Amino acid sequence: MPNALYLVDSYAKSCEAKVEKLISPVEITLSQNIFYPRGGGQPTDTGKIMRNGEIFAVTEVYKKDGEIIHKLGSSGLAVGDFVTCELDWERRYRLMRSHTGAHILSAVMGRETGALITGNQLDADKTRFDFSLENFDRALMDKVLQKANGEIAKNANVKIYSLPREEAMKIEGIVKLASALPPAISMLRIVEIEGIDTQADGGTHVKNTSEIGRLELIKMENKGAQNRRIQFRLVP
Numbered sequence: 224m225p226n227a228l229y230l231v232d233s234y235a236k237s238c239e240a241k242v243e244k245l246i247s248p249v250e251i252t253l254s255q256n257i258f259y260p261r262g263g264g265q266p267t268d269t270g271k272i273m274r275n276g277e278i279f280a281v282t283e284v285y286k287k288d289g290e291i292i293h294k295l296g297s298s299g300l301a302v303g304d305f306v307t308c309e310l311d312w313e314r315r316y317r318l319m320r321s322h323t324g325a326h327i328l329s330a331v332m333g334r335e336t337g338a339l340i341t342g343n344q345l346d347a348d349k350t351r352f353d354f355s356l357e358n359f360d361r362a363l364m365d366k367v368l369q370k371a372n373g374e375i376a377k378n379a380n381v382k383i384y385s386l387p388r389e390e391a392m393k394i395e396g397i398v399k400l401a402s403a404l405p406p407a408i409s410m411l412r413i414v415e416i417e418g419i420d421t422q423a424d425g426g427t428h429v430k431n432t433s434e435i436g437r438l439e440l441i442k443m444e445n446k447g448a449q450n451r452r453i454q455f456r457l458v459p
Contacts, residue, residue: 226256233429245300264344265427270310272293326428339354364440381430383428440455441453
């Protein structure tokens with residue numbers, strides 16, 4: 224995505240930008256983008272855009288036709304306006320912690336059960352995983368969570384870099400989702416949790432697993448013959 228600062232530095236809390244386009248009176252594009260647009264199971268960032276002391280709430284951010292569009296709580300911005308963008312950092316940081324924790328849990332689940340993730344949804348207070356698995360019980364999930372927390376406790380560094388698709392796809396376990404990545408993507412953004420997991424991913428993450436905390440199981444559900452769902456959260 225163009226000028227997507229969140230891909231370069233997930234810890235950047237604010238930035239200066241210029242309004243480039245009005246999609247509607249309350250939908251704009253910017254020259255730089257610090258807000259994560261919903262996608263890949265990660266929800267939109269929220270926050271505010273400020274112009275000369277006037278505040279415009281950012282309620283939703285999404286991608287359309289190769290652009291990142293910011294939906295605002297009120298109109299008033301114009302093309303060419305110079306603005307300051309500021310994240311709801313507490314929410315973003317919790318999503319970062321959850322996302323990196325989810326990568327570790329999916330890696331452990333794959334090793335322990337062979338299951339691939341068929342659906343996922345991050346939220347600030349919980350994360351949902353859907354997966355296909357025949358044998359599904361509390362003892363198994365408790366074991367997976369315990370091992371995932373053991374990996375988190377290793378205080379491993381998290382590295383982010385890009386690789387050509389052909390090279391990346393040679394890495395075992397690079398794709399944890401049951402559906403493959405679209406072939407149109409020639410360069411893949413890689414998130415490597417050293418010694419634990421390597422995945423292709425476009426979301427925001429912490430720099431070290433020591434920032435995550437601990438994962439706690441909330442709920443287990445059977446959604447069909449082999450369709451399973453779990454919900455888990457960060458502690459604290």
